[in-house]
Amino acid sequence: MQGRDLLRFTTRSALSHRLRSGLTALGIGIGVTAVVLLTAIGEGLHHYVLDEFTQFGTNIIGINPGRSTTFGAATGVFGAVRPLTIDDAEALKRVPFVLNTVPIVQGTASAEGGGRERSTNISGVGPEMPAAFDFQVALGGFLPADDPRAPRPLAVLGATVRHELYGERNPLGELLRVGGERYRIVGVMESKGQVLGFDLDDTVYIPAVRALELYNRQGLFEIDVLYDKSASADEVVAGIERMIIARHGGLDVTITTQQQMLDVLGSVLDVVTFAVAALGGISLLVGGVGIFTIMTIAVRERTAEIGLLRAVGAGRGQVRAIFLGESMLLAALGGVGGLLAGTAIVALIGVAVPLLPVRLSLPYVAAAQAIAVLIGLIAGVVPAQRAAALDPVAALRTE
Template identity: 50%
Template sequence: MLLPDWNHLIFTSLRYNPLKSLLTALGIAIGIAAVTLLTSLGEGVRSYVMDNFSQFGTRIIAIGPGKNNTSGMGGILSSVRLLTLDDYQSLKTLPYADHVVANVQGTGPVRFGERIRNTDIYGTTASMVEAWDFPLASGRFLPNSPGNNSPAFAVLGSKVWQELFEGRNALGQFIRVGGQRFRVIGVMQPKGSMLGFDLDDMVYIPADRALSLFNREGLMEIDVVFSPATSSEQMSERIRQRLIDRHGQEDFTIVTQDEMLSSLNSILSVLTLGVAALGSISLLVGGVGIFTIMTTNIRERTPEIGLLRAIGTSRRQLLSLFLGEAVFLAILGALGGMLTALLLLGITAMVIPDFPVQPSPFYLVASLLFSAFIGLIAGIGPAWKASNLSPIEALRDE
């Protein structure tokens, strides 16, 4: 049997009862649409999270107090020695350390005149804007104070500035942060949110002032941005040796940006794969529909099968005809469901531009191939039964 004849017989069979063919393909279409929508959402969330964590750069090493394999509240209660500003000053002298940032965070009221706002208060050091690429809208950032007695300066996030000053000039004005008096020396440009954490609804003050304000002895974290001339492994080892020399033991945790991004990517990829597997269940339902319709077609087309066998069609050719019909129905449904899902995603992107959806070519191709496989498996039974019909018995039904 020639390929054009094979295609003609399959398409003729599908056109003979278009409504039945459409309803059969609909089950696969719904499954593919579900897989496409769910995986697009999963990939969108993965890209959104990765972009948010990468916006501060990729050459960052975070040092936290306490070992990560001990118990306690965030490694603080289990820490033998806290991270201090002296540790921060020591790490600044390491080779290839471009920027070192000390961090301590809390919440409290920020007041200007009669206006008051409860917000995040972030204690940090002068190099934060260069390390994390936080540009200023006006003024300057916190100065570099070598001692532990920094001036009472504050820099406002854009949202805090809008709430307290309503867009007016804030430079030189005095505000109260947690009851203490600070002078505003700068306003940050809008930075947006990271995983629901509003980076603009924040007040930045010197780290030593924040330690006093929150009645803390140690920093929450020290971040080191290193030069591209070295690797994260080499820089981590330098940091480890320096802090062991100071602390006498390794009572701290070092996390590189590469490790964090790799872990996040692995977790989110597994979640996306799980969502795809969940959506694929509906493809199995579509496969059952193809099996049912193909079985019904065998009964209805018994005389046709007998005639084909009588004019010399081999069992193998007859098997390929019915398998081709099942696979074509599955692919037809898959393409219809995929196009529908992509259309819905396009509309969503226009209506809600910030909604994290991103179709993955890998999952689109994989779902299309899986649909063809489902059609092949669903069609094997009916096709095998058709190929084994006796031509004499089949023609008796004519």
């Protein structure tokens, strides 16, 4: 029997019971739809989170004070015997392949300007921050490259702060009061939106040293190192370690590469996607039970036909192939239907709820398809075997 004849034969017999075949395929289809949809959400989440992180660039290494970690961050952020200083940040610029370093001090304070006041995040940073994190300035410029140890009292506003304090007015040149000091506003950042629920735009950027004074701190929270993409992260990390040991007499910092973070995050999100795919797979399993049941019924109903096929020369293998083929065909039909429905719903969500990150995961779509057919195969084995084992004489006697 030729392949396409087998296909035609099974299609015809599946079509002869439209409603029954349709419902059987529907069972698998619902399962595939569930898998496609759930993995699309998982994949969407994956991309959403990774995009949020990679928007700061991937060739960044973070250095935090202290070796131990607590609260998910290096403990030294909260206080360390040996602080990280502006001088450390300057010295790290001399490490091979390092393009820039950005000292960071973070905290909250009240900012007064334009006749209003707002509790906001005040970040002390270096002039290279926009280049390192790929932030754009909307108005004016960023903090100028002053002497990092004695910078002028200048400030740059995040979009939210600007809007809350000055509305649509141009704040450039205005004075902003933060913790008893007056800062001249030299720029406004373009909106970056929220990252994991935190409004990046609710921030005022001032020079790092001035933030240390504001918060009465000795050391920086973090030094971010931007390195040449052509260099390997390991190479750069080794250089940083040598520099820190030379300056501090020991390695008393925690070094995290962006790539490490992305890898960890990526693998966690992969597990999440896999888990939701498996959950959708439960429906596929139930659909498989449906195929098995319907195929068993079909073998029983078509006993006489099986007898005839054997009489006109079909071997057991051919009978088996016919029923296995039918079972797989039903599963594949359901799979394609589920794929179309899932894709349509994903597209619909993309249009109707643009905030919900959905994205078709092609590997999972393909896997769902393959598993659907595999389920058809497995569910068909026992009925097909039963059909092949029928005694032709007895089968012909059934009406």
